[in-house]
Amino acid sequence: MFYVNTFWFTKASELVARYDKTNHAEEAMIKITRLRKSICPEIRDEDMQRSLPAWIFVPIHGNNHWSLAIIQIHNDVAMLAHLDSFQGTNDQEAIFHVLRTVLCLIVPIDPDLVQTGIMNVEQQQDGYSCGKHVLQMLDGAAKKESEELDRCFREEGLRYIATLDQVRSFEVVFGIYLSSKLPGPPM
Template identity: 90%
Template sequence: MDAREDPSSLPQSQIVPVSTFVDLTQYMLFKESEGSEDQGWPCKEDLTKADLESVMYKGCYLWGDVINIYINERFLKKPREQLHNMFYVNTFWFTKASELVARYDKTNHAEEAIIKITRLRKSICPKIRDEDIQRSLSAWIFVPIHGNNHWSLAIIQIHNDVAMLAHLDSFQGIHDQEAIFHVLRTILCLTMPIDPALVQTRIMNVEQQQDGHSCGKHVLQMLAGGAKKESEGLDRYFREEGLKYIATLD
């Protein structure tokens, strides 16, 4: 076993001080960034044998670390200006978002939940400010989603004071799409000047996987499809047709 896989073999300073999955997601999301201010979360720099096997061998389920490293290497290490108006979160983000929104729903406008939701939203892309959105800034935010041993992708589009939420799923029926939209809508409307009535939702028709394990690879393909539109100006794709185009890219 690699030293990086065995916490007992690591110096105490390198062991994440967490004991539960909830603690871990909080640590991953809110730890002070040591690199790019757009990153805001630590990422493994290398892959374990299990990670590599999940990429290389047919029939293997893609591990979350692979998706996080892909996002980090492909997007987050680029200068902000090269990403135009596209932003990316890691695979832990939606889990934490769901937890905070559930707490908000239960406590009915609890101040603590709103503060944490605001902080969570700002962890997406610190350079997007509310006043920028009011000045016609457009943003595309890509959110990988994991649950029930399945991966899918949500895309948030913000244009002026209007938002559109899209869900792209290569095996529809496993993830609750309305629940996903509720979480994202709540995050946006509590922390940005966006009217809930102006939040549109779309369930995109994407190529369906023919097996029970390739969902993660479909998510990587959809992320890469969005990246291909960098030089073509995503603003003009602020329509359902644009998302359909991205979803069907090889």
């Protein structure tokens, strides 16, 4: 498991915007490689695919709102999930585009094998507690063993990651619906 800092996604977004413009692609690629090294500085480029952490947690700040992305990498497949306690505030498609672009540039993964999904999480009832929700989701994920996370993601479609029982009357049960696999949430 690995957690990137809160500035990582902002920097990645800027670099992907440059990369998308052909006149800055080479410069952006060099900087994206540096971003990769901020996750795993000790890993050589040729060992990248088999040495990346299986789970990477990315806190995202956009539109004055915090949310969380989870990257799960296994063999040649990557899965991206977005957890947002105030649905619709952060642009999920833009988040997936940035994460997919960075992943495919630093790890030899076929973009068609990068699956994206939404995660249903408890929605905040106010306009200011998103940071608390992200911290609680991170705390719950950190308490799960890596094997348990893998089992949940593969066998159960990540129906849950954690129950957060430290915070009075606040439990979160995650549910992911991979856009390429399932038509929608179960009834």
